[in-house]
Amino acid sequence: MWFRRKGDRLGGYGHVHKHTDGWFSWEAAAIWDFLLRHQRASGVRGDLLEIGVWHGKSGVMLAMAADEGETAILADIKIRPEELKRTFSRVPKQAWDATHFVECDSKKLLDRPELEGRSFRWIHIDTEHTAPALRADLDQAHKVLADDGIVCLDDIFLWLYPQLTDEMYRYARAHPDRFSLFLVGYNKAFLARPGKVRAYMEACHNGLIDEIERVGVRSCLARTARMGEYQGFGIGPRGAHLRHHGLRHNRDQFDY
């Protein structure tokens, strides 16, 4: 994993995380790493997009994950060059070289020439925290997400912005052909195309808990809902829970 293997291109992110201002939790970073590595191992290719960058705490991770020929597009209504340069100075130079910064209102992002012809395997939405903005960002994500890509939403299940969680579920219900939720926890939600969601869920079920535990994130993957009533896993601190938690009164039943 990137924090253990010195030669890995993602090596050193722990240092960036520690020294960069932002709200991107270590637990979320560990899940990103797991999913980005899963994409690489599965041959999922495409560019990477972040909408809402701040100092680049999470965006730099996308830049570091960009393989040859891939580009990380980091978009914000206000690009903060000094802070971003500082953040990127802590990682290998190829991350900077793989990145394009776009300063614009996220609503107009698709009109920008930097996005023309691109297909993204990863889209992180962390922009204006209103329901209409999230809806517009999801509409755009639908247009440019690769068939096997992931959309990650910020501040889901966070009490400060309940409208985002409401809108996420509302959108998923209104457009079941566009995205399915496969994982929620640590203030993030992960969506994939309905046809690919099963593969991501299987990857999470088989490897996520073990992998993130190696970087000190002791978590429980939960599937307390019955088939048909809700799709996706929940993830959170293990505490006294099991590594995998099924139905409330039958914890070994882990159907999905």
Place this chain on the structure above:
Amino acid sequence: MLFGSKRTENYKVIHAETTGWFPWEAAAIWDFLLRYQRTSGIRGDLLELGVWQGKSGVMLAMAAEEGETAILVDHRIRRKDLKKTFARAPKRAWDATRFVECDTRDLHGRPELEGRNFRFVHIDAEHSVAAMRSDLDLAHQTMTDDGIVCLDDIFVWLYPQLTDEMFRYLRAHPDRFSLVLLGYKKAFLARPAKARAYMDHCHAHLIDDLDEIGIESCLARTARMEELTGFSIGGRHGEPRHRGRDGDNDHFEY
């Protein structure tokens, strides 16, 4: 306030010594809302669906005024544990309580509920979508016009289906309930016509009230009017006491 009184001192001990998942912060909000109901002349029985060892249910029993009854329902009533919990509360709490053992989905039409109107309904039963929907239907049928429904395990990663279903239900039945407050794993709903009164009271007094017992919280209203009703609440941690929209913190419209 209840938490400074003898009654609440009793409850503090109960909370500390009873097994359960009822956060102290949620108990403090219950206390605030139950006191508001009393001072506003809101009367009615109190109902809990999903009791376990009575950690929260005993609080409803303690809040029951003369002539009011607390009905505590669970598919398995743990009498021994409940007696232990209630032994720490004034005897009249036990006297004001009726225990009903059944699946909450079978409650519709049960004689124990006949003719009753509830001012406080706590839903903490089977954590499935179907059960929650049925429990909300029951709450709609039996709650007074000025009552409160409290839902458990909202915005909890372990049971994301409950949050999904709550929002779905509110949208499907905007005439039944409106969201008043969300946080500390609970959501509070009221009738649409009464939600404003509860929100006014929360806006004016909730944060001060919690501060007095050492719970430093932030009451937030980051959504626009057309997006979502209700406030949210959580630990202050550098946030102001009242938090409006991003970039326009003083804009606290509701």
